Amino acid sequence: MTAPLHEPTAEAAPSAADEAAVATAGVKAVQGRSLGRIAWGRLKRDKLALTGGVVVLVLIVIALLAPVITNLVGQDPNDYHENLIDPLFGTPTGSLGGISGDHLLGVEPVNGRDIFARIVYGAQISLLVGFLSAVVAVILGTVLGILAGFFGGWVDSVISRVMDGLLAFPQLLFIIALVSVMPNSMLGLTGTGVRVFVMILVIGFFGWPYIGRVVRGQTLSLREREYVEAARSLGAGRFYILFKELLPNLVAPIIVYTTMMIPTNILTEAALSFLGVGVKPPTASWGQMLSSAIDYYDSDPMYMVVPGVAIFITVLAFNLFGDGVRDALDPKGSR
Amino acid sequence: MLAYLIRRLFAAAVMLVVIILVVFSIFFLVPKWAGVDIALSFVGKQADPAAVEGVREKLGLAEPIYSQVWEFFKGIFAGRTYSGGGDVTHCAAPCFGYSFKSEQAVWPVLTDRFPVTLGLALGAAVLWLVFGVAAGVLSALKRGSLWDRGAMVVALSGVSLPIYFTGLLASAIFVFGLKWFDGRYVPLSDSFSGWFGSMILPWVTLAFLYAAMYARITRATMMEILGEDYIRTARAKGLKEQVVIGKHAMRSTMTPILTMLGMDLGALIGGAILTETTFSLPGLGQAVLNAIKNQDLPIILGVTLITSLAVLIANLVVDVLYAVIDPRVRLA
Numbered sequence: 001m002t003a004p005l006h007e008p009t010a011e012a013a014p015s016a017a018d019e020a021a022v023a024t025a026g027v028k029a030v031q032g033r034s035l036g037r038i039a040w041g042r043l044k045r046d047k048l049a050l051t052g053g054v055v056v057l058v059l060i061v062i063a064l065l066a067p068v069i070t071n072l073v074g075q076d077p078n079d080y081h082e083n084l085i086d087p088l089f090g091t092p093t094g095s096l097g098g099i100s101g102d103h104l105l106g107v108e109p110v111n112g113r114d115i116f117a118r119i120v121y122g123a124q125i126s127l128l129v130g131f132l133s134a135v136v137a138v139i140l141g142t143v144l145g146i147l148a149g150f151f152g153g154w155v156d157s158v159i160s161r162v163m164d165g166l167l168a169f170p171q172l173l174f175i176i177a178l179v180s181v182m183p184n185s186m187l188g189l190t191g192t193g194v195r196v197f198v199m200i201l202v203i204g205f206f207g208w209p210y211i212g213r214v215v216r217g218q219t220l221s222l223r224e225r226e227y228v229e230a231a232r233s234l235g236a237g238r239f240y241i242l243f244k245e246l247l248p249n250l251v252a253p254i255i256v257y258t259t260m261m262i263p264t265n266i267l268t269e270a271a272l273s274f275l276g277v278g279v280k281p282p283t284a285s286w287g288q289m290l291s292s293a294i295d296y297y298d299s300d301p302m303y304m305v306v307p308g309v310a311i312f313i314t315v316l317a318f319n320l321f322g323d324g325v326r327d328a329l330d331p332k333g334s335r
Numbered sequence: 336m337l338a339y340l341i342r343r344l345f346a347a348a349v350m351l352v353v354i355i356l357v358v359f360s361i362f363f364l365v366p367k368w369a370g371v372d373i374a375l376s377f378v379g380k381q382a383d384p385a386a387v388e389g390v391r392e393k394l395g396l397a398e399p400i401y402s403q404v405w406e407f408f409k410g411i412f413a414g415r416t417y418s419g420g421g422d423v424t425h426c427a428a429p430c431f432g433y434s435f436k437s438e439q440a441v442w443p444v445l446t447d448r449f450p451v452t453l454g455l456a457l458g459a460a461v462l463w464l465v466f467g468v469a470a471g472v473l474s475a476l477k478r479g480s481l482w483d484r485g486a487m488v489v490a491l492s493g494v495s496l497p498i499y500f501t502g503l504l505a506s507a508i509f510v511f512g513l514k515w516f517d518g519r520y521v522p523l524s525d526s527f528s529g530w531f532g533s534m535i536l537p538w539v540t541l542a543f544l545y546a547a548m549y550a551r552i553t554r555a556t557m558m559e560i561l562g563e564d565y566i567r568t569a570r571a572k573g574l575k576e577q578v579v580i581g582k583h584a585m586r587s588t589m590t591p592i593l594t595m596l597g598m599d600l601g602a603l604i605g606g607a608i609l610t611e612t613t614f615s616l617p618g619l620g621q622a623v624l625n626a627i628k629n630q631d632l633p634i635i636l637g638v639t640l641i642t643s644l645a646v647l648i649a650n651l652v653v654d655v656l657y658a659v660i661d662p663r664v665r666l667a
Contacts, residue, residue, distance in 0.1 A: 167598075168350060168650065170642040172608055173623060177361050177635065180627050267497050271609055274499050275624060290499055294613075297503050298511040308500035316495035323491070 035252065035329070042328040049324020055317035063123040070117040073104065077121045077284050081112030089299060097302030105306050108289075109296050115303070118284035119310050125192075125273075125285045126314060129199050130266035136204025138258050141211030146250065148212070149219025150242055160216070163209035171206050175268065178202045180277040192283040199278060203268050211257050218250055252329045259322035263315040270311050286311050343654070347647040354643045355636065356404060362632045363400050407432065407636065431640075432633035434626075441637040444622060449641065450523060452618035454530070455537055455610065456603035460596065462542035463549055468592060470546070471553025476580065478558065486550060493547025502540045502613035509536060520616050537614045541607065545599060552595065553588060560587045589660055597653030601646030 043049055062069060070076060084103070086093050090110045097106030097115070105115040148159035182198040222228065223246065231245050272278035273287030281288060286307040293304035406415060410430035431441035470490070474483040510518040516536055521529035560566065561584060569579045608620035615621075619638050626634035 165350060165353065168643075168646055169354065170602060170639065170646060172602075173639060173642060174357075174361075176608070176624065177358070177627050181361055181630070263495065270497060271499065274497075275608065275612060276628065287499075290503070294503060297507045301507050304500070304503050304507070308497075308504065311500060312492075312496055315497075316492060319491055319495050 039252075039325075039328040043324055046324045046327065048320050049328075052317040052320025052322075052324065055313065056321055059123055059314055059317065060127060062120055063127045066120045066124055069120050073116065075103065075114035075117040077117040078113060078282050081107055081114070084112045085110060091296065091300045097300050097306075099302070106302050108292070109300050109303060115289075115306050118289060119286070119306060121284040122286045122289065122307065122310065123314075125196065125279055125283070126266050126269060126311075129196060129203065129269040130262045130318075132200045133203035133207065133265045133269075134258050134261045136200060137207030137261060138211055138254060140204070140208035141257075142215050142247075142250070142254060144208065145212035145215025146219050146242060146246060149216040150223055150238075150246065152220075156216070159212070163212050163216075166206065166209045169206075172268075172271070175202050175206055176272065176275060176277050179272055192279055195279050199269055199272060203265050207261055207265065210261065211254065214253050214257055215250055218253055219246060222246055222249055256322070256326045256329055259318065259325050263318035263322065266315055266318070267311070340651075340655075343651050347651065350647060351640065351643055352408075354639060355407070358632075358636055358639050359400060359404050359407075362630065362635065363403075431637040434634050435631045436626075436629045441633045444634065445619070445637050445641060448617060448619045448622050451520070451616055452607060452611070452620060453604055454523065454534060455541065455607055455616060455618060456600060458534055458538045459541040459545065459603070460600055462538055463545035464592075464596065466542070467546035467549030468553050471550040472557055472580070472585075472588070474550065474554040475557035475561065483554075487554070490547040490550045493543055494551065496544065498540060498544055498609050499613045501543065502537070502610065505536055505540050506614070518614075520614075537610055537616060540613075541603075541610050549592065549595065552591060556588045556591050557584060560584050563587075586660060590657065593653050593656055593660070597649040598646070601649030602642075604642070604645040604649070 043053075081103075084092055084094070084107050091097075092107045092109060092112065094100060099106045103114050103116065105119060107114055108118070144159050144163075148156040179195075179198055179202055182194070228241060228245055231241055236245070269278060270285070270287035270290070273285040274291045276288075276291060279285040279288060281292075289307040290304060290311075293300075293307070296303050409415060410432060412429070415430045415432070429442055431445065433440055434444065470486050474486045477483050506518060509515045516532060518536075519533060521533045523530040566579060566584060569583045570576075574583075607616075607618065608624050610616070611618045611620040612624060619641065623635060623638040625631075626638070
């Protein structure tokens, strides 16, 4: 979603916003700066948001390079190191949960698996589910929201009632129920693959009304604008107006809601794995590590602290970045 | 007003029926599609075929799904009689059926566990409303100050911390480390002080999470409202700042807060699944989680009904309160 820049200015930098956002209001204003440029200019000054963005990038790299990183430190997430476990209590020998040069974040109680390697692999699950479920929600929410807002009438009534209904549902309960009854193999996927796939679908499905509402509201006001009327009077078809005239102007709110949705989804995935209906062991996931840590919160507190802090840093980074993006794209803000 | 209430109640009833249908579909159609037999999971893996058939007949699992749904609704209002395999059991209204696993009646399970969850949700809500809204208002009034930035950093951290981590951390520190609490739940009927003591940690941890959210929303809303014309008018009239903030600005700030409160409280009363799991509280959330893991449909149905009812009632109360707070809102 990186837009090339047209203006030959000294501070040439890639724009964070979609090229489409460029078309948004204010083009003619102040030296023809596009919304994308304005937003990037604001984001650049926001130190906290940039820090969040950098941490997010680092996390993505860690998740993508998980096998390389674990190879570098010479640990496999599923290797047992029972020699590092106190046979009497089942907790790691040595201080702070068995932290050492070999095991950067210590080892798990009982079987002695390397926590650093499991955290690195856990990032894969968290980010994969967080991002892809947001994608599912954004696609569903945008398409249905734009249809409801543009066509109105019974289309709007049906879609709006479904959105209201879904928002009134006890969501976590239904996500847990749906995820837990799904079969263990489908569409050629088995084991972890199927759990991840189901979580992406279910979390994404319950997330779309949030985006759908916003998109519907925006579409309702945009479709009355002069430029839409102008396009229509020039003979533009419905779908041309929908996708070429309206959608580009919806990009800013969609980006904002997507960045805010990702951390929520990461927390939901962790919650599902914590409750034992998400990713099944031995696959490493942060939520499931926390749930195993419940039994050792007194004897081996490090085991609980490490995945907890991992979730905290990830979600905080996304939240900081999301807040920054929201402020940067806010049309009410000063230019 | 009355017409509005009747229409809302009707919509709520339709919603409840839809929710029950969805739960039935999740637990009957999905396993069927996946090739799992529910009667089998009730009897156990090594049951003989005759026993499985007996269970299937007694619980009405062989009936088509629509008649099962009908029997379920009828049971709630009129009671229900199970017969099959020779013995007859009558279940008086409100009958939510019997647990597939423990064979206990579902209704007493619900009434036993409901107070635990209600106490948790209400106690935490009082805390987070007081502290969250106060922090948000102060931040908005002292925008950019040290207090504002400090409070917002804490709030942003708060919304980024899952309760199953803060809860464990709090238990490790205050139960195991400092030994201030013993970490066991004491029912309200045993002793008030015991119950209060055992709820302090869950209340504070749960409230911290929500207070962070409410502080952020309150601050944003308050700042927007302080820029409105009517606030300038109020100040120009020479009203005291306390009156401008306390009466004029607060009234509009409370509207979005109330919406959130309605939804959050409803969802929590229906089962604070994560909090109850973290602190081992014997509430509805814990019951439904175990039931989901055991595919114990009757318990799931019962808890889901109560949850949805709580969400719907909370939203209804909020909508009515809207009209009281904001005279621009008309219930029609």
